[in-house]
Amino acid sequence: xxxxxxxxxxxxxxxxxxxxxxxxxxxxxxxxxxxxxxxxxxxxxxxxxxxxxxxxxxxxxxxxxxxxxxxxxxxxxxxxxxxxxxxxxxxxxxxxxxxxxxxxxxxxxxxxxxxxxxxxxxxxxxxxxxxxxxxxxxxxxxxxxxxxxxxxxxxxxxxxxxxxxxxxxxxxx
Numbered sequence: 366x367x368x369x370x371x372x373x374x375x376x377x378x379x380x381x382x383x384x385x386x387x388x389x390x391x392x393x394x395x396x397x398x399x400x401x402x403x404x405x406x407x408x409x410x411x412x413x414x415x416x417x418x419x420x421x422x423x424x425x426x427x428x429x430x431x432x433x434x435x436x437x438x439x440x441x442x443x444x445x446x447x448x449x450x451x452x453x454x455x456x457x458x459x460x461x462x463x464x465x466x467x468x469x470x471x472x473x474x475x476x477x478x479x480x481x482x483x484x485x486x487x488x489x490x491x492x493x494x495x496x497x498x499x500x501x502x503x504x505x506x507x508x509x510x511x512x513x514x515x516x517x518x519x520x521x522x523x524x525x526x527x528x529x530x531x532x533x534x535x536x537x538x
Contacts, residue, residue, distance in 0.1 A: 386445075399430050402416045413455040415457060416460050
C-alpha cells in the first residue's frame with residue numbers, strides 16, 4: 366500500500382496531465398468542451414478515476430465528450446505513463462461530475478426560498494393582531510372567589526385539630 370499523501374499528489378498530477386493531453390494531443394473539437402475537475406487514485410496506485418464536466422447544456426455534446434474520452438483513453442494513458450515516474454501506469458476511468466448540476470439545482474431552491482421569505486415579510490409588514498395587544502398572556506392578578514377564603518380557613522383549622530388530637534393522645538400516655 367502506498368502512502369495516502371502520495372496517492373493524493375499523484376491524483377493531482379494525473380488531473381493536470383489528462384487536462385493537458387486533452388488540450389494538446391486529442392485532435393477533436395468535442396474535447397475542447399471537456400473540463401477535468403478532479404482525479405482520485407486508489408492507495409495501491411493501480412486505478413485512477415478522472416471526473417470531468419462538459420461545458421455545454423445539451424445531451425448531444427455530453428454524449429460526444431464521453432465518446433471522445435472513451436476513444437482516446439489509450440492515448441491519455443500513454444501520456445500518463447510517459448510523464449509519471451512510477452512502475453505501473455494506473456488505469457483510467459472517466460466519470461461525469463454531477464456537482465455543477467447539483468449546485469445549480471441547490472441555487473434554484475435557495476432562490477425560491479428567498480422569494481417566499483420576501484412574500485411572507487411583505488404580508489407581515491402590514492399585518493395586525495387578531496385580538497388584543499397580548500393575546501397569549503394570561504392575567505395573573507385574578508381576584509379569588511368568595512368561597513376560596515372559607516375553604517382556606519377550614520383547611521388551616523383541620524391540621525390544628527389533628528395536632529390537638531395528637532397532643533391530647535400524647536398526654537394520655
